Structure formats: structure tokens, C-alpha cells
Amino acid sequence: MSVYNVNYLLRELLRDHAFRAAMKKNPAEALKNCDITDEERKLLLAGDVGGLHRLGVNDFLMGYLPRFEICGLNPKIYGERISKEAPRAK
């Protein structure tokens, strides 16, 4: 259930302003002690929201990355990447 931890840290971008600032400044350092897999870490640091989407990470929570311009994402770059993915089944 590691995806839970990715979803959790994404929500922390909204709730924990110190973590948000750390992720804006140096995401690799900020994620160093987070309990996520190597693959999840790699996708996050690359701003690969398509890959995270395919892993099952929540789209709404991923929106905090472009909203706060973290991991090289803004709404345009995020949109270009996520729009290549298939919508998630209900």
C-alpha cells in the first residue's frame, strides 16, 4: 500500500507549509526520509504524473504539485503529461 504514502505526502503539500517549502527548494532532500518506493521517488522527482497516475496515485492530490509548482510542474506541463493517460475507472 505504498501508494497510500504518496497520496499522504501529496496532501501534506497543502497542510504542512514547511514540507511544501522544502519540496519547492530541494525535492530530493525533502523526500529522503519519506516511506515510498524507489520507483515512486523517481516518478515524483521527474514530475512524471502519468507514471504516478498509472500506479494509482490520486489525480486530485497530484494537482498540488502544479498548484505549488513543485518537481518542475506547472498547470501547462502537468496538463501535457496527464492528458496522455487513460481516465481511471470508477
Next chain:
Amino acid sequence: MAEIVGALGVPHTPFFPFFVERDGPDCETARYFAALRAELEALKPDVLLMFDTDHLNTFFFDNLPIFAIGVTDSFTGACDEVRATPIYTIKSHPALAAHVHGACVAAGYDPAVSQNFAVDHSVIVPLHFLTPQMQFPVIPFWISGHVPPLPSARRCYELGRAVRRAIESFPESLRVVTMGSGSISLEVWGPRLKIGFGDGVPDPDWVTRVCGLLEKGDIETLIKESTPEKFQATGNVAGELLNWIAMLGTIDAGPAKSVQPQMPNGHAYAVWS
């Protein structure tokens, strides 16, 4: 005895307060909310009960109820940094909320209960426009409309009917207005967004279809067509329509008094009185 005197369907786009502050009282969103505010004030409510879908702010994947009700003296929000709004403190009506909770459990709906919570934009944005003085007690009733599996439209409608029976059996004389908060067709940060924006409207025809059914009062067809497949096709937050459907159950809805779609945003403003 308490009674339901009217119902509203509202959107809750989190950017609306900022847009209205920027664009002024004559912009479309301001005018649509102002019309609804006049309707609400004419209903002279004592309490509002709002069906709403939380966006993983009040609840999270560690504990994510299908249905939940807030039973508290007051609560705060928005807890998700909504621009151009203060952090409001909103009084509630814990006696009525506890009564509705108990009646819903007795009727087989088993909502979770929260006595200590903050709410996100989905509750605050409509209230910001409709009751900026926060003069009415508000009872939030959450329905899981984003994270599958969603409850069925039929169950949400019947839940609304159970809420109505609960309110009508509350001994205090109260005028209650129910609300459904949410979009009809909307994708938020998912693959069908409009590039450069946080959202998009995957199926404008569904918005038109829903608004037409609401105008006619054909709620049975709306329930039958509001399937998991339809929600899948119309956006990753399209299940917010379940909040409207529960609201419709509280009034055994006939034709709406008014329905105003807002097509670029995939939602509508509506009133029953």
C-alpha cells in the same frame, strides 16, 4: 415539527471567490449566486443541511466513509487555502444533526459521524456567496462522490428521503433548506482536463441532459441514467451529482423553480421551493 421549505443545487469551484473579487458583482458567477441568495433568503431558513463531497481534506484514505454527518456546535473552513475567503467559523445545529444521524442509522443508511472537523471549499464556497454573514446553522452531510466504489444514485436518493423523514420527525419548529453541492461533468487534474488549467468538462451534453431532467422534474430518469459508467464517462468528480440526487430525495422533487447551467464549468445553479 421541523419542515423542509426548499432546496438548492450549487457549484463549489474553489476559484470562484477570487474570480468574483477580481471581476466584480456583475460577472456571471456573482450574478448566479446572487439570484440563489435571494431565493434562499426568501425561504427564511432556520437551518441548512448540505450534502457535499469532501476532497480528501476532512477525510482521507485512512478512514473514508461513504456517508458521514457532522454533529457539532460549530466548525471551521475552508481548510484547503481557498483564495479570497477568510477562515469562517460556522455554527451548526447539533441536536438536529444527532437526530438525523440516529434516524438514518435506524433507516439502514449508517452514516459515520464526526464531532470535530474542518470543511473544504465544497462547503465554504457556496456559503461564502449565499450566507456571507454565516447567520444560519449548517449541518454537513458528506457523500463519497470521488473515490470508487461510489454509492448508487438510487441509494443516495433514498438516503435523501430518509433525511426528510428524520427532519420532519424533529420536534422543534424549524425551517430547513437542503442543498446539494457539486458539479455535473468535471475532471479535476485528471487526463481529461483542459491543458493549462486544473480542470475540464468531458461531457457538456450530460450537463444539458441533467439540467433538462431537473427542469422537467424527471428524477426517476436522472437516477436511472446516473450510473457508475456515466460518472466514469463524465469526469473524475462527476459523482458529485450524487449530492444533488440526495438533496432531490429530501423534497421528492418535481420540476425545479429554476435551473441555470454554467457550461464552461460543467455545473449548474438550481432552486426548488
